[in-house]
Amino acid sequence: xxxFAMRFFFALLAFVTVGMIIGAFIQLTFIRKLEESYGDGPSxxxxxxxxxxxxxxxxxxxxxxxxxxVKPEIVSWSPRVVVFHNFLSAEECDxxxxxxxxxxxxxxxxxxKTGKGVKSTLRTSSGMFxxxxxxxxxxxxxxEKRISVYSxxxxxxxxxxxxxxxxxxxxxx
Numbered sequence: 732x733x734x735f736a737m738r739f740f741f742a743l744l745a746f747v748t749v750g751m752i753i754g755a756f757i758q759l760t761f762i763r764k765l766e767e768s769y770g771d772g773p774s775x776x777x778x779x780x781x782x783x784x785x786x787x788x789x790x791x792x793x794x795x796x797x798x799x800x801v802k803p804e805i806v807s808w809s810p811r812v813v814v815f816h817n818f819l820s821a822e823e824c825d826x827x828x829x830x831x832x833x834x835x836x837x838x839x840x841x842x843x844k845t846g847k848g849v850k851s852t853l854r855t856s857s858g859m860f861x862x863x864x865x866x867x868x869x870x871x872x873x874x875e876k877r878i879s880v881y882s883x884x885x886x887x888x889x890x891x892x893x894x895x896x897x898x899x900x901x902x903x904x
Contacts, residue, residue: 795873796880803881815881819874826870831894834859838895861892 839848
């Protein structure tokens with residue numbers, strides 16, 4: 732009986748191992764097809780060509796995602812809080828400031844009785860939302876794509892970008 736159990740165990744182990752190897756090959760094939768569908772993006776085959784002088788940093792999507800610049804810092808796992816340092820470049824910050832500045836309005840809070848926005852001494856910031864037309868600008872699209880990739884939420888499910896301005900004397904409660 733023990734010999735049968737050992738034979739059965741090793742047969743099952745071999746079956747699982749072969750299944751895992753086949754699964755790994757299927758995943759690699761899928762990844763390669765996915766990479767090839769991106770065209771000029773970095774792929775396993777193109778990255779292997781680095782020794783021949785081909786740089787994967789020439790990839791526009793890698794540049795748009797700021798790969799190598801954005802540094803995630805896990806503040807807490809529960810609740811999940813992650814700070815993405817260097818998420819926006821200085822140029823992107825200047826761009827957002829420039830389109831926001833003429834349209835900044837005092838932020839409001841919701842009045843529980845009326846459901847309308849009212850000014851509050853607790854919320855002292857000024858803010859604005861990027862318009863639907865501005866979402867078509869290439870720099871806004873690049874920022875939204877980066878938000879989508881890092882948050883793992885499709886762009887179409889995201890909200891419009893909101894720009895808030897706090898002076899050094901103001902505090903957000």
